[in-house]
Amino acid sequence: MRWITHNTMARLLPGLVVPVVMAGLMTERGWAFSAQAAASTQTVAPQPAAVPAAPSASSVPKQTSNLTSSVGQGVMLDRVVAVVNGDVILESDVDEERRFEEIQPYRRSEAELAREKMLERLIDRALILQQAVSEPEDVVTDQELDAQLAGLRRDIPDCKEYHCETDDGWQKYLAIHGFTVEEFRERWLLRMKLLKFIEVRFRSGIKITNAEIKQFYDSKMLPEYEERKVTPPNIDTISKRIEEVLLQQEVGALLVDWLKSLRAQGSVTIMTPGEVAP
Template sequence: MRRGLHIALLLAIAAGGHSLHAQATGGMAGAVVLDKVVGIVNGDVILESDVQEEMHFAHLEPIGVPTGSDSLQRAMRRLVSRTLILQQMKEQQQSFGITDAEVTKQIEEMRKSLPACKEYDCTTEDGWKKFLATNDLTEADVLTHWRQRMQILKFIDVRFRTGIRISSKEISDYYEKTIVPSFTKSGTQPPPLDKLSSRIQEVLLQEHVNETLHDWLKALRDEGSVQVLDPAYGQSSGSGTDTEEDD
């Protein structure tokens, strides 16, 4: 019941269109600012601070960071998708133990290859700390975020890779239609198919997983309740269901 009252209070804040400031009483000093609710996914609340944090985490991705309203909307779409996946993991009682050593190893690899890290030389501790400070991140934030990311990827791998079979014809077609023309265009001889077969299989497998995941997430959105309460964070239909697709 307390949780229900808490959600009702947050919804009231969102309906007001601004954050609620609770003045100090009973020894509290200053004002306490409660987050504005900007979305609800099957009862789970997404706060304005969640979106801001997600925008900071975008600096860890090997692609350009969007700016303006586009960055808000992309961050919201990622949060919605992640929330839907985490809800399914909980419902299906799927948990994956990831050790600190595994997370640290991946983060170290990311520090070596992340384009945005080059100007800071993130391979050094000083450079890494400067990069984090510039993007309003902490090492603890990154560790927690990356661990959850790895858990989600494991869930996706188990949930969608199982049962997918890539035929020899698919591999040969990809080689002839994609690999060979690419090498021909550059004026070089392509390696023989048998040398690239395993790599092509992995690429095709990932494509199948991505397609299946995309359709699965869309079905979860359609079947559930995904509401964006502030137009700045995305488009909503008349019923309040987010119609934007995930990136």
């Protein structure tokens, strides 16, 4: 049913709960270097008759996107697109976020995958990650991670074409989206950790009453079952699922308000092409 499957935390907060980097890994992905030291673009001047040396990992982000070249103007490797309380978001991060969002067991519309949407999600996630720095890291076991990844390999529609149930098929499918198996596993692990952080922060104080469960059953479920001409399940057999839906709706509302507060209290700058980072 629409009101159940779309209200899991992953669907309720699609961009916010897909992680990039937890606090301890920010430097590796280029999130933690000072915005004051970053220009809005990084360029490499052309070197005629010579092969330029490979840049070090510390000076160039792990992923690059929108590579462009122009004779006499150098080659653009990446650029800063936003600064969130001193942490930068790169154009390559936006590109990587889109590729990661495409690997989901449910379809995304082009509007949901628009660059502006991806950037807003990355900004919100950066704000959350900055708050998570002082919190104990939420533990996700290998068994939990393996179980979720196994479910993905079964549920992603396009995976059938690549036979993702096999390791070779899964590797080929991920490669099409620009990820290795190890990279995707790490990103999904971080996604799960961020989910736990959000739920621990907001869910513990929420109490769903029996009256709220019945009201949802009467006003949402019964009309849809009637429209489909299907016999509805007894409320006693589905009350736990309804409670979960309502809990996640409450968490989502609290999270949206919290993010608005973080934006108001902090400093978020979205860069325009050619603008120098503050």
